[in-house]
Amino acid sequence: MKRASLLQRGWVIVPILVALVITALLLLAFKVSPVEGFGAMIRGAFGDMSKTLSVTAFWVPMTLAAVGLVVSFTAGLWNIGVEGQIVMGAIAASWLALKLDVPRGLLIPLEMLAAMAAGAIWAGIVAVLKTRGKVHEIFGGLAFNNLAIIFTNYLISGPWQPPEGGTFRGTSPFPDKALLPLLGDSRLSPISVVMVIVAVVGVFLILRGTAWGLKLKALGKNPDSAFLLGVSSERETILALMLCGALAGLGGAVRVTSWFDSLRQSISGGIGYLALLVVMLSAFRVAIVPFVSFFFSAVLNGSITLQLRTQLHSALGGILTGVMVLLVLLFGDIRTLRILPGQRRKKAVPDE
């Protein structure tokens, strides 16, 4: 059993390696030496302290969202709406940052709480649409993602537009007291790293050691049996999505109060979708998520340097990560994927 689980963990490396080989071939096809290409990527991600801090700063909201997604995936739910939940969190935090005049020590916690509440509510609506309205969470989530983005655009071009007129870029910068304290010139706030650690440990403990975690697993593996065993699928579905929404919303708050200093037109720009890929590549294991997420952030940030160095399209980083996820889904151990909705009928009884 030990051996198997070690192997299970080890296989995460395989698609990464295969994807690296494919990317290397791609680089060769464009007449770029893979050594130079990957070298540029590594320098772009870790070449100096400011780059590493930038990688970490981008990693924070993506990891928060991904950790949340582990919860909803465990319950067998595809929370595509995570992108919109990030955006709503950003909007809620921005609202307080722009309008509330209280001391910093109070303002920042309030921003974070408001963001979590907004993300949770946004996810909760999708959940209720699923349980009561029979709207699949993928479709509900997509619709609510668009609504959140439209809402942002309305705010920055309407009521929250800067006094000098809208450029569609974003709101005026928040006052300093509304912003998370940053490390030097970077966009990374140490407080946000603490949030990630708390989120990872918290979700790990919830899924591992609580009755609610067990209920989610049961629900994810077989909703019908779970229902017969007394698990309320409606309540668990709503709560799982809301917890995910809260963490995603927190990620949105980090985005506006540390990466940016204002609400911007594309405040997330697809971080939620990246988080979905991160969770899939992590085989839905919360302990692996932070590392895979960090790898994603490094690849994306490294791609900027890669593009400048080689003048190739910077989508190369996206191709690299995309190929990895595809490989995991194609060749990944079916047993680790059993919690996916499509596979849940295969085993009625959990074997752990």
Add this chain to the structure above:
Amino acid sequence: MKFKKMWVVLASLAALSLLITACGAGPVELDEPFVFGVILVGPKNDRGWSQAHYEGGLYVEQNLPGAEMIVFESLNPADKPEATLEGVVDDMVAEGAKLIFTTSDEFEEDTVGAAEKYPEVVFISISGDDAWAEGQDAGEAPSNEGNIMGRMPDMKAIAGCAAALTTQTGKISYLGPLINFETRRLAASAYLGARYCYQEYRGLDPDDLEFTVTWIGFWFNIPGVTLDPTEVVTGFLDGGTDVVLSGIDTTEAIVVSGQRADLGEQVWAIPYDFEGACDEKPEICLGVPYFNWGPSYLDTVEAIATGTWEQSWDWNAPNWDDLTDNDVTHVGWVDGPALTTELKADLDTFIAGLADGDINPWTGPLNLQDGTAYLADGEIATDFQIWYLPQLLEGMTGPSE
């Protein structure tokens, strides 16, 4: 005697040719490669704003051996959430860039920060005003940051004139992007050009001319976010408009009008931004105002390479002698195939008037849209008044903010 004369002629010719080579072209030669960065908000092949900048960079490479461009495309949070202007600048400087063009008003604020971080590198914030000593944001740019913009209002006045000369229904519509100083100033300029030509060359009352502006919300269509430009143009034409001017980066105005023309309607369009924009539907295209960044980019690179660059805010005028000479003009106007010879004669008169200063559409009396007086009778607008136009003008239909 004859012989002597020939010598004189030959000698003067030789001297002249020496003189020409010395002063005329005066090519700067680079002792070492000069790397410059160009940061684009969109893709480098968007057939619009970003492509024009990319081609400006290529022009420098072609005309100055040793100049080498590094370009970063699509720097916007929707396409690249992980990228920041600062991060891209860090990388460009690491690659040896001594000059960086940041080519969007979205980058204006961050460019100031980057310029402060790298005082040895020159930054040109395109379309900005932070380096304008008389501007509203004077003093915001550090001394290693300059601004460049082409004087597009002149070209928009020509576009408005062409529209007014052509319209049969007396209804012209302007497909606007988002509302800010730049877009208000361009729409207003088109309107002023239209009024002038409607009155002077057609002998009609300019107050009868209907000029409607609809803002879609951004520089191009974002489904679900902006108004759909296809629908907006359809609405224009359904309402009796027969000339549509585009102020956005993409081609909907000419495409939709072209489809209506295929159905037998008499409609025309004037696209924007990109020299080749008429190609979409030449037979209804009256012309296109476009940006040409090559000359100003080249001047900047040469000035830095020779150590003569100084901070400035350049609002570069067109080359009036030939508005399509891309070696010298900063903004251009190309006549479209749909412009009739007869109308072209009037348009050329208008252009000649603009060129020698006899005509200035920005001459008072001029009221803002809400009726406030902006220019007194005979008063000519300053650059400040044109740049920072606070509203649309009286007589224009459409929101000012």
